[in-house]
Amino acid sequence: MDNKKDKEEFQGILHDFLIEADELVEQIDHDLVELEDSHEDLELLNKIFRAVHTIKGSSSFLDLENITSTAHQAEDILNKLRKGEIKVNGYIMDALLRYIDHTKMILDDIKKGNKNTNVDNIIRELKLIREGHTGGSAEKVRDHEISKKGKKKSPQIRKAVSKIGQTIRVEVSRLDSLMNLVGELVLGRNRLVQISSEVAKESKTDNDKKGYVTEQLLETTSQLGLITTELQLAIMKTRMVPIGKIFNKFPRIVRDMCRDLNKEIDLVIAGEDTELDKSVIESISDPLIHMIRNALDHGIESIAERKKLGKPVKGKVEMGATHEGNHIVINIKDDGRGLSPDFLIRKGIEKNLITKEEIARMGKDDILGLIFKPGFSTSDNVTNVSGRGVGLDVVRTNIEKLNGIVSIDSEEGKGTVFQLKLPLTLAIIQSLLVDVSSEIFAIPLVSVIETVKINEKDIHNLEGSEVLNLREKVLSLIRLREIFSLEETFSKNIYVVVIALAEKHIGIIVDRLVGQEEIVIKSLGSYLSGLTGIAGGTIMGDGRVRLIIDPSGLMEIASKMPKKMKKRKNISDLKEKSHAINVLVVDDSATDRKMIHNLLSSTGWINSMETSNSKDAIKIMNNHKFDLLLIDLIMPKIDGYSLVKSLREKGFKEPMVAITARGDIADSKQVELSGFNNLILKPINLHEIVSLINELISKQNIIN
16 A cells, blocks of 8 residues: 555656756756857856755655666866856857757656666766866867856847746646636626517616616626626636746757857747647647748758858848737847749749649739749748648648637848737637628638728629739628528628638638627537537627637648539529518527528518517518518517417407427417418528518518
């Protein structure tokens, strides 16, 4: 029993050590690169020494001999540097950085259950330095005295001072559980807000007591909404990680690549404290590494070339991160050679990535976007850094998975700027709700560039594809209705939602913009999880499940859709009457009333009024004349059956149509006996209801 307990305690201590060691090693890696250019910074050297000493002491307690022995050798070298017995030079720094790389390998092996990593070579190398073999004669060693005076920051890496605060370690699974619970709370809040809003509308016509209760309900709902939002933000912050966790890797990458490429480059980092979700952090590490490598290899010119162009010998790469609303924006800028559109076109044709016909339709953004195509490379020679055409394709793929946007701005001879726009979190997102054929879809707001109201006449057909001339740029269009096989709607004025994914832009044609709402992404389960173009579902305030659009999948579908010359139907094809008719909709569901109103209004010749109950319907009919009534069967207090019976008894002879979501009522004779002319099941189909209205109105001979 005691052995089992001791083993569990050891495993717990080992687990804590591995976490702490990972953090210390990353920090030492970063600090060593800074030390190479800040030779007089004794404080920084002491910091590195303390970190290595901590690793040595903890690993010794756990009997991790490989880590202990290598750390001991590195500690001795650092101590000699502190005392001034040896001087900082490139040879020593290379050895210490290799020590860090070996420590990372040992830690990875321990996590895999292997504690026998070979460290003989690195120990031998460190021992030689400790014994005085520092890589060359005194003339080759950069003689920099280490002073106890204030530290001098190098222009190569400008690092913000880290914040030291009290922290606790929490398992990610627990945070995930909290996020799921908060997601459910957000859905409940949205539902309560909608119910309160509907109750408030109903209470306007009732007594003061009910109005007071409604006022209290609205106040409580508002307070609950504020508390829910604060709790949601607090929980989300527990998952937030400073982007410096990734940025701190790049000084080492820049140092090593500068040696390989024989270039001199300053790396300027800003915004390390900018935070985003842990899952997003893990997904953007590779894309950022590829973009930095691309800037160093392709962007910044060689020393000789920069001298010839009259540029500073040292190139400059800037990395920065900032918050913009619910997004994070990362900029990577270099002062290198920039991108030549003509050169990119020539390379694209050489590699059969584009045709001459496509070039004629391409703008500057499209041409710059060629560098993201698989297999594209501006380098003619294959090296261990470039030439294979896979770097920026990885960037595009990873950014697409996050529904992010990447844009490029480049000026030949002056440099290039890459900008990434990413969501802060992938669990709860801001979305744009759109209406397509009376179905509501949610589009992640991070992917939305703008919305435009247009007329059907503004849409043109180019080689079988619908396009829009938007500010002198050709924008490809897709219709959600066609992709998801929905009923066709007929409206002269429609909306285009312009979305971007990585470097690509496309316009989505929708019937109506519903609004912006915070939604919780829910899985559709294993049975529906493979639907292309759908990222998941969410539960709206009215309790209904709505689908969330996946921009990546949508663009994939659009690229595979057959091109066809198609003449759009016009609303006049359905219109059989010479002037408008008036319809009253009686339904206790605000959502259904709104959907029916939109359907009828889209025809252009049916005017509708809506009310939520039978009592108000009778009042409205005393002041207005209607050609037809659409009445929900199941309503509180006075149901549809009772309303129709009452109206028939009062002499109302115009057609009345029952509407219901209950399929079992369709065969009931009660509908006909109550005085209804017909019955339609929800959800209502535009063609069906228009045809029925035409038929019933014609029989009444109301419109000649």
